[in-house]
Amino acid sequence: MPPSPVPLPALGLIGFGAFGRLVATHLAPLVSLRIHDPFVSDTAFAEAGFAPCGLAEAAACPVVILATPVATLAALVRDIGPHLCPGALVLDVGSVKVEPARIMRAGLPPGVDIVATHPLFGPQSARDGLHGLKIAVCPVRGGRARRVGAFLRRAFGLTVILTTPEAxxxxxxxxxxxxxxxxxxxxxxxxxxxxxxxxxxxxxxxxxxxxxxxxxxxxxxxxxxxxxxxxxxxxxxxxxxxxxxxxxxxxxxxxxx
Amino acid sequence: MPPSPVPLPALGLIGFGAFGRLVATHLAPLVSLRIHDPFVSDTAFAEAGFAPCGLAEAAACPVVILATPVATLAALVRDIGPHLCPGALVLDVGSVKVEPARIMRAGLPPGVDIVATHPLFGPQSARDGLHGLKIAVCPVRGGRARRVGAFLRRAFGLTVILTTPEAxxxxxxxxxxxxxxxxxxxxxxxxxxxxxxxxxxxxxxxxxxxxxxxxxxxxxxxxxxxxxxxxxxxxxxxxxxxxxxxxxxxxxxxxxx
Structure with a gap:
C-alpha cells in the first residue's frame, strides 16, 4: 500500500478492553492511533495487531477517547489532566452518562471540550458491522457534539441520538x-x-x-x-x-x- | 376450481378460537372440515370463511381435534364421548400435556386412539407460514403418534418432537x-x-x-x-x-x- 499522502490525525485511546478493541479496529483506517492500557500485555496488543504507548503520549492527542470502566474514570481523569492539549476533545464511551459527565466536567482542564457518548452496542452486536447501530451523544462542554455525531453517521453509518446525560x-x-x-x-x-x-x-x-x-x-x-x-x-x-x-x-x- | 376427484376425508375441529382458526386455515385445503364452537357466532364463522356445525357432527369424524381451553377439556371429553366413532383418532393442541393426556385417557371411550400435541407456536409466529416451526407430539393411546408426526412434517414442514407429556x-x-x-x-x-x-x-x-x-x-x-x-x-x-x-x-x- 502506498503511504498516505496526508498524515492521518492522531487519536488517543485509553483502555484496550473488549470495547476499546472494537473502537481501535474501526478507527485504525481513519486515524493514527496512540493506545494506552497498563492492564493489557504487549503480547495481547501484538496479537490484536496494535502497539501500546504511554499514558502521556495517548493523552496528548487532539482527540482522546476514554474506554475504561466507569468506576475508574475519576482516577483516569485526574491522571490525564496534565498531559491534555488546550483545545483537545475528550470523549468517553461508558454505559451510563450522568456520573461520567459530572466527573469529566469537574476534573478535566477548562480549555478541553467534552462529549459523552454511549454506543448502544457491544462486540456481539457489532459483529456484522456498525451500520444502523445506535449511539447516544451528549454535549458536555464546548460545541463539538454535533460534529462528532455527523462524523459517526458519515464514517460508520451509526444512528446518532443527540441527548442529555439525564435523559x-x-x-x-x-x-x-x-x-x-x-x-x-x-x-x-x-x-x-x-x-x-x-x-x-x-x-x-x-x-x-x-x-x-x-x-x-x-x-x-x-x-x-x-x-x-x-x-x-x-x-x-x-x-x-x-x-x-x-x-x-x-x-x-x-x-x- | 374443478371438484376434487376423491372426496376429502372429514375432520372434526372443536374450538374456533385464535388457534382453532389457524388449524382450520391450514387444514382446509386437505380435509373436509366440520367445525363446532358454541361461543362463536355464525357471522364470525362466515367472516373467517367457514361454516359451523353441531357437536355431534364434528365429533363423529374419523379424526377429531380439540382446540378449546385446557380448563374446559374435561367437560368437552364427557360431551363428545357418545358421538365418537370406534377407531377414531382424537388430538388436542393445549399448551400443557400432563393434565390433558390424563383427562383424555380417563374420559374417552376405549376404542378411540389419542395423540396429545402442543404446537410450539401461535398465530403470531405462524404469520409467515408453518415451515420450520415446532410441534410436540405425545402418544397417549394407540399407535398413531408417529403417523401423525410424519403427516405434520410432510404436509406443513413442521419440526416434530416426539415426547411424553411429563417431559x-x-x-x-x-x-x-x-x-x-x-x-x-x-x-x-x-x-x-x-x-x-x-x-x-x-x-x-x-x-x-x-x-x-x-x-x-x-x-x-x-x-x-x-x-x-x-x-x-x-x-x-x-x-x-x-x-x-x-x-x-x-x-x-x-x-x-
Missing part, C-alpha cells in the same frame, strides 16, 4: 437495566431447554447470548452507576411479585380439572 | 413459563423506551410482542395447569431476589465515584 440514563435504566437483569437470572437458571422451544423463547435467549459475556464492569455500571436503575429494578420485582401472588391465589381458588 | 411439561414450564412471566411484567411496566434501545432489548421486546396478545387462557394453562410451572417461577424469583440483594449490598459498600 440517556433514564431510558438506559429500563433498556439495559431490564435486559441485563433478566439475562443474569436466566443464565443462573441454566441449563434451560434448547430443543422444545418457542420462537419467543429463542428471541429472549438470543438477547441473553448478546450480553452474557459482557464484562462484569458493564453490568455494574448499568445496575449501580445508573441513578435510575434501582427504581426500575424495584418496579420489575414489585410487578413480578404481584403476578406471582395472583397466580398462587388463583391456584388455591381454582380446583377445576 | 413436555418439564421443558415447557421453563420455555413458556419464563417467556410469559417476563412478558407479563414488561407489559405492565409500559411505556418502555423505543428510541434509545439496544439490539438485545429489541429482541426481548420482539418476544414480548409475540405473546402479549395470547388469550388469557393460554397464560393460565402455562402458569397454572403445568405442574412444573410454580417451581420454575419460584427459582426465577429467588434468583432475582439474590441479584437484587447483591446489588443493594454492593451499593452500600461501594461509594467510589
Amino acid at each position: 440517556h440514563d433514564r431510558e438506559a435504566a429500563a433498556v439495559q437495566g431490564l435486559t441485563h437483569l433478566i439475562a443474569k437470572v436466566l443464565v443462573a437458571m441454566e441449563p434451560l431447554p434448547t430443543r422444545m422451544t418457542t420462537r419467543s423463547f429463542d428471541l429472549v435467549m438470543q438477547a441473553v447470548g448478546m450480553v452474557r459475556h459482557d464484562a462484569p464492569e458493564v453490568y455494574h455500571a448499568i445496575e449501580r452507576a445508573n441513578p435510575y436503575a434501582a427504581e426500575v429494578r424495584r418496579r420489575f420485582f414489585d410487578l413480578a411479585a404481584q403476578m406471582d401472588g395472583a397466580l398462587s391465589e388463583a391456584e388455591t381458588a381454582c380446583v377445576e380439572g | 413436555h411439561d418439564r421443558e415447557a414450564a421453563a420455555v413458556q413459563g419464563l417467556t410469559h412471566l417476563i412478558a407479563k411484567v414488561l407489559v405492565a411496566m409500559e411505556p418502555l423506551p423505543t428510541r434509545m434501545t439496544t439490539r438485545s432489548f429489541d429482541l426481548v421486546m420482539q418476544a414480548v410482542g409475540m405473546v402479549r396478545h395470547d388469550a388469557p387462557e393460554v397464560y393460565h394453562a402455562i402458569e397454572r395447569a403445568n405442574p412444573y410451572a410454580a417451581e420454575v417461577r419460584r427459582r426465577f424469583f429467588d434468583l432475582a431476589a439474590q441479584m437484587d440483594g447483591a446489588l443493594s449490598e454492593a451499593e452500600t459498600a461501594c461509594v467510589e465515584g
Whole structure:
C-alpha cells in the first residue's frame, strides 16, 4: 500500500478492553492511533495487531477517547489532566452518562471540550458491522457534539441520538437495566431447554447470548452507576411479585380439572 | 376450481378460537372440515370463511381435534364421548400435556386412539407460514403418534418432537413459563423506551410482542395447569431476589465515584 499522502490525525485511546478493541479496529483506517492500557500485555496488543504507548503520549492527542470502566474514570481523569492539549476533545464511551459527565466536567482542564457518548452496542452486536447501530451523544462542554455525531453517521453509518446525560440514563435504566437483569437470572437458571422451544423463547435467549459475556464492569455500571436503575429494578420485582401472588391465589381458588 | 376427484376425508375441529382458526386455515385445503364452537357466532364463522356445525357432527369424524381451553377439556371429553366413532383418532393442541393426556385417557371411550400435541407456536409466529416451526407430539393411546408426526412434517414442514407429556411439561414450564412471566411484567411496566434501545432489548421486546396478545387462557394453562410451572417461577424469583440483594449490598459498600 502506498503511504498516505496526508498524515492521518492522531487519536488517543485509553483502555484496550473488549470495547476499546472494537473502537481501535474501526478507527485504525481513519486515524493514527496512540493506545494506552497498563492492564493489557504487549503480547495481547501484538496479537490484536496494535502497539501500546504511554499514558502521556495517548493523552496528548487532539482527540482522546476514554474506554475504561466507569468506576475508574475519576482516577483516569485526574491522571490525564496534565498531559491534555488546550483545545483537545475528550470523549468517553461508558454505559451510563450522568456520573461520567459530572466527573469529566469537574476534573478535566477548562480549555478541553467534552462529549459523552454511549454506543448502544457491544462486540456481539457489532459483529456484522456498525451500520444502523445506535449511539447516544451528549454535549458536555464546548460545541463539538454535533460534529462528532455527523462524523459517526458519515464514517460508520451509526444512528446518532443527540441527548442529555439525564435523559440517556433514564431510558438506559429500563433498556439495559431490564435486559441485563433478566439475562443474569436466566443464565443462573441454566441449563434451560434448547430443543422444545418457542420462537419467543429463542428471541429472549438470543438477547441473553448478546450480553452474557459482557464484562462484569458493564453490568455494574448499568445496575449501580445508573441513578435510575434501582427504581426500575424495584418496579420489575414489585410487578413480578404481584403476578406471582395472583397466580398462587388463583391456584388455591381454582380446583377445576 | 374443478371438484376434487376423491372426496376429502372429514375432520372434526372443536374450538374456533385464535388457534382453532389457524388449524382450520391450514387444514382446509386437505380435509373436509366440520367445525363446532358454541361461543362463536355464525357471522364470525362466515367472516373467517367457514361454516359451523353441531357437536355431534364434528365429533363423529374419523379424526377429531380439540382446540378449546385446557380448563374446559374435561367437560368437552364427557360431551363428545357418545358421538365418537370406534377407531377414531382424537388430538388436542393445549399448551400443557400432563393434565390433558390424563383427562383424555380417563374420559374417552376405549376404542378411540389419542395423540396429545402442543404446537410450539401461535398465530403470531405462524404469520409467515408453518415451515420450520415446532410441534410436540405425545402418544397417549394407540399407535398413531408417529403417523401423525410424519403427516405434520410432510404436509406443513413442521419440526416434530416426539415426547411424553411429563417431559413436555418439564421443558415447557421453563420455555413458556419464563417467556410469559417476563412478558407479563414488561407489559405492565409500559411505556418502555423505543428510541434509545439496544439490539438485545429489541429482541426481548420482539418476544414480548409475540405473546402479549395470547388469550388469557393460554397464560393460565402455562402458569397454572403445568405442574412444573410454580417451581420454575419460584427459582426465577429467588434468583432475582439474590441479584437484587447483591446489588443493594454492593451499593452500600461501594461509594467510589
